[in-house]
Amino acid sequence: METTQHKSLDTRAAIRWGIAVGVVNAAAPAALWWLDLATVHSMVIVLIASVYIGFAVADGRPRVIAIECSVALLFVGIAAAAVTGSAWLLVAGYFGHGCKDLWQHRTHFVSGTRWWPPFCAAVDWVVAGSLAALIVAGVQFR
Secondary structure (H helix, E strand, O other): OOOHHHHHHHHHHHHHHHHHHHHHHHHHHHOOOOOOHHHHHHHHHHHHHHHHHHHHHHHOOHHHHHHHHHHHHHHHHHHHHHHHOOOHHHHHHHHHHHHHHHHHHHHOOOOOOOOHHHHHHHHHHHHHHHHHHHHHOOOOOO
8 A cells, every 4th residue: 555655756756747748748739840739739638638538448437438438528529629719728628637637636536547647737737828828929829
């Protein structure tokens, strides 16, 4: 059984790694320069949301699988709308997914996620903040 101190260290490390990956994620469109910012970040939101489907399948409970597939579908809808809609939808998608991660971290609804929720929440919130700053600065997403 893990100690509280060990869990705390794992959580802090996951958050630090999440911040680093969030910075890379925010800059990802530079590597895919031929695609719009909105398209790249929409694809990433779908990818991030789908990870919980894998966790749900590993968990094995049909109710958990159904709920996580439904939640992922919601994020697919937000991401699809963001491709041609307001860039603020991307901010909402990332921020909302970070909130979902926080909820997962507190409830352990899907078993076996351990360090993933704090890591992913950090990624999501770093990217949401970065995109919000870009929007305010006048960067065009299309």
